Amino acid sequence: MIVVSYVLMSFGLVLIAISTLGLLVLPEIYTRAHAVAKSETLGLLLVFIGLYFRPEIDLAAAGRLTLILIIALIANPTAVHALVRAARRAGIEPWKVPHKPGAEEESW
Amino acid sequence: MKLIRHLTLFVLLLGFWFALSGQYNALFIGMGVASAALCAWFGGQLFDQTIGPPGEHPPINLMWLVVYIGWLLTRIVPSALQVAAIVLLPGRDPEPGMVRFRTRLTSPAARTMLATSITLVPGTTTVDVEDDEFTVHSFTPDAADDLATAAMQRRIAKVFRDDPEPAPEMIWESGNPAPDRTQGGGA
Numbered sequence: 001m002i003v004v005s006y007v008l009m010s011f012g013l014v015l016i017a018i019s020t021l022g023l024l025v026l027p028e029i030y031t032r033a034h035a036v037a038k039s040e041t042l043g044l045l046l047v048f049i050g051l052y053f054r055p056e057i058d059l060a061a062a063g064r065l066t067l068i069l070i071i072a073l074i075a076n077p078t079a080v081h082a083l084v085r086a087a088r089r090a091g092i093e094p095w096k097v098p099h100k101p102g103a104e105e106e107s108w
Numbered sequence: 109m110k111l112i113r114h115l116t117l118f119v120l121l122l123g124f125w126f127a128l129s130g131q132y133n134a135l136f137i138g139m140g141v142a143s144a145a146l147c148a149w150f151g152g153q154l155f156d157q158t159i160g161p162p163g164e165h166p167p168i169n170l171m172w173l174v175v176y177i178g179w180l181l182t183r184i185v186p187s188a189l190q191v192a193a194i195v196l197l198p199g200r201d202p203e204p205g206m207v208r209f210r211t212r213l214t215s216p217a218a219r220t221m222l223a224t225s226i227t228l229v230p231g232t233t234t235v236d237v238e239d240d241e242f243t244v245h246s247f248t249p250d251a252a253d254d255l256a257t258a259a260m261q262r263r264i265a266k267v268f269r270d271d272p273e274p275a276p277e278m279i280w281e282s283g284n285p286a287p288d289r290t291q292g293g294g295a
Contacts, residue, residue, distance in 0.1 A: 015192060022195035030233065031202050034247045035195055038230030042188035045181075064127055071124070077227030081234050084245065088235045094206055094245060094281075 005053035012046030019043060027095040029087045037080040044072055110162055113155055118148035160216040172266040179263060180225055183254065187230035191247055203248050209276040210240045211261055218268040225260060252278065 022035025048069045052062055125140035126132075155162075194200045213219050223234040226244055231251030236243040246252040254260045261273040 015188065018192045018195055022191070025195060026202065030235075030245045031204050031247065033233055034191055034202075034204075034231065034245075037227065037233070038188055038191045038247075041228060041230060042184055045184065067124060067127055073228060074224065077224050077234075081223065081227045084233050084235050088243070094204055096204070 001053050001055060005050045008046050008050030008053065012043045012048075012050060015043030015046065016040055029092060030084060030094045033080050033084050037076055041073070041076065044069070044076075110152075110155075113162060114148050114152040117151055118144050121147050156216070158216060158220045166215050166217070166268050166270075169267055169269055172263070176263045176267050180229065183229050187251060190251070191230045194248070205246050205249060206235065206243060206281040207246055207252055207255075208241060208243050208279045208281075209255060211242060211276065212240070212273045213261060213264060213268065213270055215268055215270070218264050218270060221267070222261060222264050225264070226255065229254070229260075 019035050019038065019040040023032050026032045026035055048065055051057060051065055057065070121144035122140055125144055129136050129140065194202050211219065211222060213222060219237060219240075223237050223242065226232050226234045226242070231247045232255070233245045234242060235245050242255075244252060244255065256275060256278050258273045258275045261276070265271065265273050
């Protein structure tokens with residue numbers, strides 16, 4: 001059980017790390033919002049599922065974890081939507097693929 | 109009716125507070141009541157926009173809601189991995205774009221659910237909702253497939269007992285000019 005927990009949580013943490021990396025390497029707010037809210041959604045799910053497998057989690061604690069997970073799964077997209085909508089209304093144009101995709105990664 | 113909805117939200121929030129805090133002294137109870145009241149007050153003002161005016165809420169089909177949540181969770185896995193792969197692998201760039209489409213979902217609750225689901229599933233983010241028109245930012249062109257085929261809208265229509273929805277017309281923002289990095293980067 002504890003091994004399953006470690007594996008799931010490790011995958012989850014890797015995904016959250018990737019989403020943070022995405023925040024650094026992606027070009028602008030819209031694509032960054034994807035990285036933050038997205039890989040992280042799955043990362044969060046995996047960390048929580050991993051937590052359920054830990055021996056010290058009893059039924060009451062599992063219930064509390066579920067509550068937190070539900071709130072996170074609703075609050076996360078809501079906050080990202082608010083950010084992105086504000087960016088759109090402020091007139092920020094979305095980044096588009098340059099004519100030679102892949103040629104200028106370093107300039108991100 | 110309006111008061112009942114505020115009170116319901118207050119009770120739910122207070123229950124959430126106590127479930128998480130597990131402390132039952134005057135300080136924690138006081139903080140819980142205060143923050144639940146504050147959140148119920150602010151959140152309650154959005155009720156008309158998010159779940160519709162009182163009394164007009166369509167009855168929800170619980171079975172289809174469970175089916176929908178299960179389906180949504182399965183959609184998260186492949187798209188999250190795709191976004192992660194694009195971030196990690198050199199030579200795989202995002203091909204983002206803005207796309208607009210209309211939905212036939214009638215109730216504000218159904219539209220709220222669609223907007224939140226779009227943002228929850230990796231690869232697509234709801235940018236704006238005006239009446240029945242959704243503006244969505246898509247990380248890759250195929251990330252919006254579930255919307256283009258109305259797969260998501262049809263499942264939400266079942267939850268809210270709306271008519272089944274045909275595939276919408278997807279209007280991608282035209283043009284593919286060279287990017288102006290100075291404009292987006294600092295935001």
